[in-house]
Amino acid sequence: xxxxxxxNPLAGLVKKFIPGLVLAFAVLLIxxxxxxxxxxxxxxxxxxxxxxxxxxxxxxxxxxxxxxKWHYYLGQIGVKNFPLLESARLFVAGFPLxxxxxxxxEVLKGVWVNQKTGVATARAVxxxxxxxxxxxxxxxxLSTLGVIAYPQYWPAFVIILVILVAVIIIxxxxxxxxxxxxxxxxxxxxxxxxxxxREFYEGSFAxxxxxxxxxxxxxxxxxxxxxxxxxxxLLTALGLPAGKETFGNAVFILAFSTVVGAVSALPGGLGxxxxxIAGMLTLLVGVDSTTASVATLLIRLATLWFGVxxxxxxxxxxxxxxAFIGKNKxxxxxx
Numbered sequence: 001x002x003x004x005x006x007x008n009p010l011a012g013l014v015k016k017f018i019p020g021l022v023l024a025f026a027v028l029l030i031x032x033x034x035x036x037x038x039x040x041x042x043x044x045x046x047x048x049x050x051x052x053x054x055x056x057x058x059x060x061x062x063x064x065x066x067x068x069k070w071h072y073y074l075g076q077i078g079v080k081n082f083p084l085l086e087s088a089r090l091f092v093a094g095f096p097l098x099x100x101x102x103x104x105x106e107v108l109k110g111v112w113v114n115q116k117t118g119v120a121t122a123r124a125v126x127x128x129x130x131x132x133x134x135x136x137x138x139x140x141x142l143s144t145l146g147v148i149a150y151p152q153y154w155p156a157f158v159i160i161l162v163i164l165v166a167v168i169i170i171x172x173x174x175x176x177x178x179x180x181x182x183x184x185x186x187x188x189x190x191x192x193x194x195x196x197x198r199e200f201y202e203g204s205f206a207x208x209x210x211x212x213x214x215x216x217x218x219x220x221x222x223x224x225x226x227x228x229x230x231x232x233x234l235l236t237a238l239g240l241p242a243g244k245e246t247f248g249n250a251v252f253i254l255a256f257s258t259v260v261g262a263v264s265a266l267p268g269g270l271g272x273x274x275x276x277i278a279g280m281l282t283l284l285v286g287v288d289s290t291t292a293s294v295a296t297l298l299i300r301l302a303t304l305w306f307g308v309x310x311x312x313x314x315x316x317x318x319x320x321x322x323a324f325i326g327k328n329k330x331x332x333x334x335x
Contacts, residue, residue: 043238043291044298047238047294048237054230055230055231058233059306062223064223066131066135069215070131071091072219076127076209076212077126077127077207078123090321092311093112094311096307099267101265101267103265103267109125110127110128115321122196122197126200126204126207127203130216133164133167133168136259140160142251160263167208171208174205177201181197224254224258225251229247231253231299232247232250234298234299235295238291240285253276253281257269269304273304274300277292277296279292281295
């Protein structure tokens with residue numbers, strides 16, 4: 001007998017977003033309580049909205065570079081001659097999946113790749129992991145100068161950097177990986193996942209080789225600088241002085257808040273990213289709480305929520321992707 005979520009896959013997917021939507025509402029409520037609502041509304045009213053399309057354009061620049069990295073990584077795991085438009089559809093359709101707790105919903109992108117190309121889902125998931133890790137390294141590198149200027153962030157910076165680099169190095173040590181995979185086949189609880197683990201490892205080994213990793217990190221740095229530039233223009237539109245200092249702060253704050261949001265494992269980094277952006281604007285740059293709150297809400301609108309909106313629009317023309325959610329979870333992962 002099918003459950004309601006199996007009969008209506010879209011309803012099942014919407015349920016996964018409820019925690020993120022509740023958290024989004026809570027974030028708005030907290031910002032309204034912390035800041036002066038009237039002053040915030042007045043600041044938004046007098047904001048130079050003509051600059052906002054430019055901020056969105058830089059966000060699109062970020063997405064475009066990240067898409068080419070996604071497509072390149074698909075080639076690394078054996079997906080050949082995959083049409084760019086179809087690849088882009090899967091990439092953009094995955095944006096709203098970041099709103100699930102821990103971004104676990106992004107595994108669905110691997111399922112879609114399997115559906116469209118026949119490549120094992122677990123192998124395709126390695127691309128998603130590679131995206132996250134190379135993006136993490138990219139934003140950490142963009143944060144380096146800021147961390148030097150503000151040494152209180154060094155502990156978190158070093159810990160996250162070591163973890164990300166360790167994952168990459170370990171993935172390239174084949175004897176150790178094969179020993180673990182062979183061992184997994186002897187453990188009853190893990191044995192059923194042994195095929196998936198092998199596919200995931202083979203994909204990870206391919207995408208984390210030195211060449212693809214360096215290229216992925218370089219592309220990540222270029223893409224995230226794009227969003228940093230957009231944040232810079234947004235800050236100047238809110239009255240901050242144009243110049244190298246504001247630009248440096250914009251790139252550092254947005255990059256480091258991205259790391260904080262990712263580490264938090266909260267849906268879309270909600271709460272963690274906002275708190276870090278507003279907090280750093282106030283503590284490091286000296287911006288008043290109202291301007292910091294407005295800047296935070298606007299940049300998240302131009303990045304996170306802009307991406308989610310693009311993804312939802314893509315869903316309207318991609319029922320084949322949404323309908324696939326109704327299949328058995330284990331069946332999807334093992335295919």
